[in-house]
């Protein structure tokens with residue numbers, strides 16, 4: 001018994017406070033004290049002292065209830081701290097979520113606890129009740145058959161309040177989108193009258209605030225070295241792989257013996273690489289305003305030069321068809337326009353697989369599964385919940401917007417993308433069916449693709465480096481709460497979380513390497529590292545390149561309006577007529593600018609301010625994580641300063657702490 005000092009912090013945003021009175025209880029191991037309705041959390045931090053006539057002992061949790069007289073106004077509570085008899089210093093109760101309605105909310109003290117860390121079962125009932133409530137609020141949805149599951153809900157208001165944009169993000173998103181669409185409407189009115197006659201005419205819709213790299217792309221997009229470079233360090237670094245044999249689909253027609261000799265020489269030297277877009281084969285192309293669009297499934301063979309340049313050797317635009325002559329092969333020695341059109345077809349195919357497979361599926365949608373499975377399976381007391389929660393911010397919201405505005409019926413893909421109107425769903429289904437656990441873990445993915453140690457793969461070097469930093473951070477935290485492999489096996493909440501992710505969220509993905517149980521600390525660390533890397537580095541490395549590489553439309557055409565060439569008699573007009581028309585190009589630029597711009601409301605990797613963990617050890621692990629991130633950031637800055645083409649997409653200060661755009 002005695003005098004307690006209670007501090008309550010409300011969110012920093014204008015709409016975070018509430019005029020409603022809030023009743024508080026202190027819950028100790030020896031009793032519970034009702035502090036009455038001391039609190040009207042209108043703004044910032046409030047502090048009050050109160051005499052408690054009971055002996056509470058160690059404080060376990062704070063309970064709170066918002067009283068709604070006339071009007072119930074949600075309150076964003078950041079945290080509550082208490083100091084008084086029986087507490088060693090200030091005891092911290094993290095919240096960081098909206099208090100809605102008038103139900104009682106329990107905030108356990110911030111120390112992370114697995115079930116086995118609570119031998120007296122002081123929190124057991126609370127954990128069960130919290131998960132029961134979370135499973136009602138966070139429900140799996142379904143968007144299309146054969147895909148991994150989203151959160152239930154079609155629009156932001158359908159989402160749990162804690163998952164929606166806060167006002168600063170909401171304002172930035174809405175104002176920027178409205179401005180982008182207004183510009184599009186004003187400048188796009190003439191798009192249907194004007195047309196592109198020459199390739200340089202695309203300059204009309206080349207963004208003013210373009211990046212230095214976008215400028216370089218405009219200047220050098222026809223260059224073979226830049227074409228090859230993009231497979232290493234461009235917007236989509238996920239498809240390139242070292243060849244272990246000549247691809248079966250690469251049928252060399254008579255007269256191509258020289259090429260075969262060159263390919264085999266590079267193969268023997270271990271310097272032959274390939275990019276195979278077979279996933280696009282047979283995808284039904286879109287029809288836009290009654291005009292058919294076209295999709296191809298190219299294969300590109302490239303050679304890695306001793307100086308690190310990756311140069312194309314041959315492009316096959318479509319796979320061979322039974323009973324048909326072997327497809328035409330395009331070579332760097334072909335007439336320039338023929339070779340340029342072949343490369344442009346590859347660029348458009350790369351746009352499709354990049355946006356759907358590498359960016360949307362392996363970035364956004366996997367991150368969403370991780371978030372929903374965690375909210376449904378781990379209580380806020382759990383150390384893995386505390387470790388992961390900062391990496392879920394806004395992901396369900398941005399993905400709900402993507403499903404309602406980008407890949408929806410009548411959305412952007414249907415309006416201007418060659419794989420829209422259903423082809424995009426087919427691609428997502430195909431990509432999901434071949435999505436492996438290893439492909440989400442850079443050390444495994446880069447090994448499987450033969451890119452480990454390739455010096456000109458800056459993506460690969462930075463991904464391995466960032467994976468290592470995140471891995472050490474996870475190991476540091478896991479080491480604090482799991483003292484043996486058996487402790488991992490015995491953690492039933494953890495096992496349920498892993499199963500929920502693999503069996504439900506990822507739709508029985510165990511046959512693609514995803515675990516349905518966690519048998520050791522090492523396996524747990526690998527899995528959690530994959531979760532954090534996916535929500536941060538994987539998305540950033542496939543999101544941040546859009547502005548640089550797709551602003552110049554011919555380098556990343558969202559659609560192709562003519563079929564792939566079947567002869568090498570190609571003119572610049574053939575290329576222009578194949579590329580997006582002015583309206584389609586304008587829409588692509590608008591969306592690319594909107595999505596690709598650097599986000600003003602951004603939390604960089606590891607820089608979240610929320611304090612979910614109490615205690616010095618977790619704080620020390622987080623501090624070490626931040627130090628390693630800062631060192632990597634500095635080293636990338638120094639490296640990039642001497643590079644002709646800097647690679648920034650995995651720079652920690654550029655990587656967002658979650659998927660928010």
Ligand SMILES: CCCCC/C=C\C[C@@H](/C=C/C=C\C/C=C\CCCC(=O)O)OO
Nearest residue numbers: 355359360398401402405406412591595661
């Ligand atoms: C044409 C580019 C498509 C990129 C698809 C890949 C990933 C999804 C994207 C998330 C977008 C989320 C919301 C977009 C909302 C509105 C876009 C503006 C279009 C409009 O409504 O006019 O990752 O960043």
Ligand SMILES: [Fe+2]
Nearest residue numbers: 359539543661
């Ligand atoms: Fe994105």
